[in-house]
Amino acid sequence: MVDADSQSPAGSSDDDVSDVAASAKKSEDDGSDFFIVGIGASAGGIEALTELVEHISFDHLALVVVQHLAPEQESYLAPLLSRNATIDVVTVEDGMRVAANCIYVIPPGANLALLQGVLHLMPHSTAPGPAVAIDFFFRSLAEDQGARAVGVVLSGTGADGTLGLKAIKEAGGITMAQDPATAKYDGMPRSALASGVVDFCLGPRALANELMSIGSHPYITERRPPRPKAEVENIAKLVLLIRSVTGNDLTYYKPSTIERRIERRLALHKIERLADYIKFAQSNHDEVRALYKDILISVTSFFRDPAVFDVLKSQVFPRITENNKRTSPPLRIWIPACSTGEEPYSIAIALLEYLDDRAHDYRIQIFATDVDETSVNVARRGIYPQNITLDVSPERLRRFFVKKDADYQICRRVRDMIVFSSHNITKDAPFSRLDLVSCRNLLIYLQPVMQKKVLRILHYSLNPNAYLLLGTSESVGDSPDLFSLVDRKNKVYAAKHVPTQTSLDVGFGTILREPPLSNQPTSGARPILNIAALADRKVLDTYGPPGVVINENLEILHFRGRTGSFFEPAPGAASLNILRLARPELQPDIRRTIHQAIKENARVSTPSKITEDGKIRSLMVEAIPIVEPETKSKCIIVSFCDVIEREVRAVEAEAAAAPVATHAQEARLQDVERELTVTREYLQSIVEELESANEELKSSNEELQSSNEELQSTNEELETSKEELQSANEELTTVNDELQTRMLEQQLTNDDLHNVLNSVDSILVITGLDMRIRRFTYAAEKHFNLLPGDVGRSVSHLNPFLGGLKLDAVGAEVIETLVPFNREVQASDQRWYIVRVTPYKTLEHSITGVVISLNDIDVRHRALQLGQDVAEYAGTFLDVIGHALLIIDGKTKVVWANRNFYPIFRLEPDRVIGKSFAELPVGPWSTKRLQEFLEGALVTGGAFRDVHISYPFGDELKSVRVSGSRMPPMNGDTGLILLSFEDGP
Template sequence: MTSKTLPQPPAAELSIVGLGGSAGGLEAFEAFFRNLPADTGMGFVLVSHLDPSHTSILTEILQRTTVMPVVEAADQMLVEANRVYVIPPNRDMTLFQSRLQLSLPEQPRGQRMPIDAFLRSLADDRGEHAIGIVLSGTGSDGTLGLRAILGGGGISLVQDPATAQYDGMPLSAIQAGFATHVLAPERMPAILQANRRHHAEISPAPATIGGMSRIMMLLRSGTGHDFSGYKKSTIGRRIERRMAQHDIEDIEVYARYLKAHPAETQTLFKELLINVTSFFRDPEAFAILKKDILPQILAGKPDDYVVRLWVAGCATGEEAYSIAMVLREVMEESGRELKAQIYSTDLDDDAIATARTGFYPVNITQDVSPERLRRFFVKEENGYRVKKDIREMVVFAIQNVIKDPPFTRMDLVSCRNLMIYLEADLQGRLIPAFHYALRPGGVLFLSPSESIGGHTELFSPLNRKWKFYRTAPSLASTRAMMASGLAWTTDATRSPPVEVMTKTKDTNIAEMTRRALVQSFAPVSVMTDSKGDILYVHGDTSRYLRPPPGQATLNAVEMAHEGLQLEMRSALGQAVSHGTPTLEREVSFMVGAEVRRVRLGVRPLPDPEPGLGLVLISFQDLPVSDPGKPARRRRAPSSADRERIEELERDLAYTRENLQATIEEQQSSNEELKSANEELQSTNEELQSTNEELETSKEELQSVNEELITVNAELQAKIEQLAGMQNDMKNLLDNINVGTIFLDDRLAIRRFTREAAKVYRLVTTDVGRPLADIKSDLGGDDLLAQAQQVIDTLIPFEREVRTIGGDWYLTRIQPYRTLDNVIDGVVITFSNVTARVAAEQAEQEGHDIAESIVDAVDKPLLVLDGAFSVIFASNSFYRDFKVSPGEARGRSIYSLDYIAWDSPALKDLLENVLPRKQSFSAFPLDSHKMRLGGRRIVCRTSGKPLILLTFEKDTA
């Protein structure tokens, strides 16, 4: 740890650290703050999974590990540097304009993700000054929050799973790739300090521009991608983050490091690919998409229309799946089932791989409603997987929209996560490309932070707030792209609009020619899928196919005439199973009494989409021999031949009947199997629903378990604290040698110290018994009555008592007050004062003896203090001078009326001579015919100087 003090940042640049922990997080929190200096210049906000019904003592526990103030967060509280804020129980917390926003939780107890919610708001509010830390805990809370922080330019720290009591949350963040540092909690403060020093010390220099250019060249040569059109501030922040991780402060040095380490080039490339997205980002925008935009796109479209959509910069696929779900809902609510093709592209191959799997952590419950989770996702052990019907609507591909050509004939293009990171020039070149990709009347969907810029001639706004734009008819986009210099445009395509229109006309002529040739020369055909269901019909097929009786069907095999059906079924099976075409097979069949011959062709076609299995079945009539035309003379068959022919014909007819019966039985079996499959599917759905309920219960129990673990950790810390306090109290009471008995409001024994056993005959088993049942050594003193009076009046009692053995104790009885200031009994203490009493008695005895001796001398005596006030006089003095003790004691000797003390000579003797000579004698008091003697003495007890005056009768 460094001791260097850094300057405090202004409020706008204050770095705020969000720490998230769950089960086992308390120990990690303590380790973190125990190694954190008090002057980091950052604010710290703790978010933990707390029991909503239990008062948290996390604030009190953490205050013992740091000198920074630790407070429980309150609504609208401003986050300040060098302070720690702890989330209260049963509250959701977010950050807005550096102020904490508290609210009651909306999600059920087992589905709350408070760490994700706070870290995402922290990323939105602080940007590159946001720091996210995920510590010990189960589940995946915090993963999506770290992704948002990284996307905003901040840094993320994750506890090393080997040091965590529960590694679920750290592993989730690490496996998702959102951890810039993985280390133990006690090492995290050093990383934070190093990062802050790096930002405080690094300053722009002329060499920075050159270093940035060299880094861009190294990225282009190493990855094939040009980032020169990206915003320099965005790229700069991520380069600085990589520099801080390698402890490099000069961008020129980092450029050389990048050149020497190709692996770092790939790491920086991944760092620059900002994959920040979520399901239904900006929910109100998706509500507009569902209510207004998609219905307008689908209005008036034929039933065989294919809806085409393109999501550019899809990151990990959440936005593409969100649009697919909304489109599915719109089609279901309108009762139309149109085919949809959603092309979703991104530059990051890792993000595309994640999107293709369609598997997301449980944190998506914060963004996806329970209804959509049920309809469009399958719950698995560690998250949710997109269902097959939604997954098949989306095609994911790696694409660089700057280098690669766009898709065309799109109904909607969504680009909500890309242009905000590009310079204005590159944005202006992409907008015409999106216009070129859209059909006439197509819709462009941007994020609230993006716009079409100056290309108002290409689009008209549909919703200005949520940035929906409709294409306007214009060739300006084509001209703009030809002049844009985008990598996918070539010199050959840079032709004037006239040539473009000519090419369009040539294409139409070629299409007309193709159609004429098909109509004139192609045989009658049907296009079917792998099951034989008809998708497209060319020509008049009534000579070969007819609707069968019963339930209507479009299956070509079932519609075929008898005799043709068997051949078609066999050929279709060969084409689908083995890809073997059947070409020019001659088949004869009967239609009533008419014999027809046809050349049958069944050809498998290459699939435009996987799993479709297209098959082309063609029919070409063959001539049938004319019955009126004389045939060649044949040898008349013999009777044996005729019998053989008849027998073979009967066998053939029997075989055909059996085959037809077998086919019908097979079809019946298929129907039964289909019905059984539907029942099994229904049962599977019920089991799936039951499984989802069990998963929900499991999540709730897991959440409760995490909360209980946190509460248990807090209570364990409290128990340790109480144990320490109890040990301190025991040693205190044992060493002050004061007997103490704690009684409840019924005067039953709560606790007692060993010294109390000298007064009351107490043993350990007496705890809980009434004190009245215990014999004491106090004789006739009734302390219980006094204890009851203290409980009733709350007035403390104090008295010295004597035991039977002769020991004296100062007894005090005071009310027993709880921390809540509730009277719950009394405390009786016994302080042994035997030695003091004995000393007082000895002193009093000595005093009495001294007074007896003085009185026996039968001479007037006075004892004065340093201020010449009377503190003692003998009985002879009171008798001879006819004064009472009350009139003399405590008064100055100069104020006594019965002696003329105002003599200057006497004053000089007392005040000046006596301090020098220590004594004098035979000073005449003429008014009383006495002589005065004096001596300075010292009190042995207090060490105070005193004056002893003696009076003797004058015998002269």
């Protein structure tokens, strides 16, 4: 990295840098508005960038150019752009604030980040892999500028910039890419377009015009007047239009999210008025779908928030696997709103990393769903650009991904764990009996009433004590009775045991209302009471002390006996909290007793007094912890017992024996001390509660809504069965959808394989580990006389054809050693073949059999043998002749030449033997006359002598006498001719 103090940036002077700093300071002082455009370019990007800069007006914008540069190479981009730009072009220095009407160029050997409008140089990654400098800056730009961010991808190879554009679009910004037809290298633009996040695909000059047009729109300038009531109604019309086109209802999405995405679409189409946009959308359903897709965009990446996955592996996975080990059901995980699949794949990988060698001991079912069918299809494919190296470690890439061309594909082991399906959590029946639900960053887009509904659905789906994972800005809000907090920082919750919930109200089209304030469980079937039970109840009602049953939140669940003497409703909103209903003089004793009973988990009694009809009534307040048998939730019985009469008489007698004055003083003193003790304990409990409340308030600053209303949590058995049936049906539908998709893929693969095997002219046989035939080509079928019924037979069935070669033994050895087998074999048809046996490897690099191939080399083998025989014969009898001799076969291919042939015609052996006359340099054999004599000799078997042939030899014309005759047959070849070449007359 260049030291800013020792060297000025390329293409700029110290005066330039000071001018930029002054411009930035002026922009801050006068409050002028401008937006920042990030431009990513690589190979061929200089030409496109130069054309863009020439045709753009820099009013109210700044360009930050990120180009792939070698760390050790000096960059000349800044001076090159300065030739065509009318504004300052500077190389970025660390801590430089972005100013309007400037172009900033990244220096070599660094990554670039933006924080509050200030550029920071970050260390360049030295890890092997593709360059990702553009993605790095685009992500930073999206986080810093939000909806005002603009990203442009120009010419270049690879996929850098794709993930960055996605981050910009998720933040509400504008994304652009150069038209691949105008790009010198179209790799980066095509990758961006394939991701589906590009708003504009244009040439450099058109991109410049689009930037100038968008820069004046209120969406970018953020100069929007307050929205009138009529526009609020227009937004509702758009929501209805989306529902009619897509079938999904966005009524309970947060209005701010919908409004922001609508304003973005207005900016893209240069429409100022919302009413005009509604007219445009009504006549263009593609625009409605595009708006709907914009609203659904969610932030997603591999291993987002790494600390969350550390908590999963340290706290959540150990507990759910331990529970699974005892009961042996499948591990079931649900990821609603899975987007393009990064989240479910990340959880699956984290689970496999935790289980390690124990993974095969568990049955794992992961359901990943989303309302966007396009995103689900992308997730099913499991193919992601190479830019994921920003989020996935090299070790995980090696273990869980397969390199496929320029992309990475999830390995089959991880892919088979997950079932992807289109599913609307607010509309469709939920899954059930789940151990973990990861619902991150969905609730933040929903209104409070829909948040409550979704949380009820998720609680219904989870097993007791199973886990819910939410986003960092989410919480269970108004449903603390459904979930208990496990990890406050990473938002991990556990499902509580609560009574059966009422109907989940699955499906849209009905108005969601707040649940009524009712603490009485839904009446179910009336139990049949026998005589003993009636008697027990009567005795309890007659002699049992009055009291109440409360839950952990101090809400009264049940009244026992006549409690009117101890409770009186407090003014204000109706409440069943025992401390709000109790009479004021009883409240300190009740609070103290309950607090101590909860703390010690034991029965606690506290003396107390109330004034009734002008008389003091002595009581014992008792608190007894119990566990509700159905839900296993903790409750407390609070009862009020009168002090036994003889104890009262003893106290009165003792008091009568003492002097009246002393009795009154001591009684007063005891009352004061008791009240002081109670007050101190009460104040201490108040302090502790306040401290606890403060902790809760700190963690609730990000929560949008909070209340203490209780959800009605019981339901009849029939309703529960209905919901379970709906869940099971939805699960079966989801699995069926996934199976159908896989069957289609499998059918396509089988069709492709069938056509390949039928069209390939090679002899191929595929076997399994048991050396039984699985598949064979059409050529193998004809050669080995195989029938479809031979599938499943041992490969030893082919041994007789191959001269007794034991293919079963050879295949077993190849599987064991992984070393391919090659051998030349003369088959039973007297032809020669090369037999090759290689291991059959799957995409997961496992061996499941062998591939046996046969290559026919009979012609080559016989030609080689013939050449050897001819050479041996001729070398013995003809090599002593002094003039040039050649032996050719029936195709005029040279089989042998004597030693005198080569110097006479100035040729080398490797340019003669095995070559046909047509391949030899110009000589007497190239003449048409000699070729006619040869054809006659081959046909009639006759001979010719002293044929005079003239041919060009260098710069002169030479003449030779050629004689030829048929040779005796050798190895069955009757087409050999001996040629003699002598100097001409």
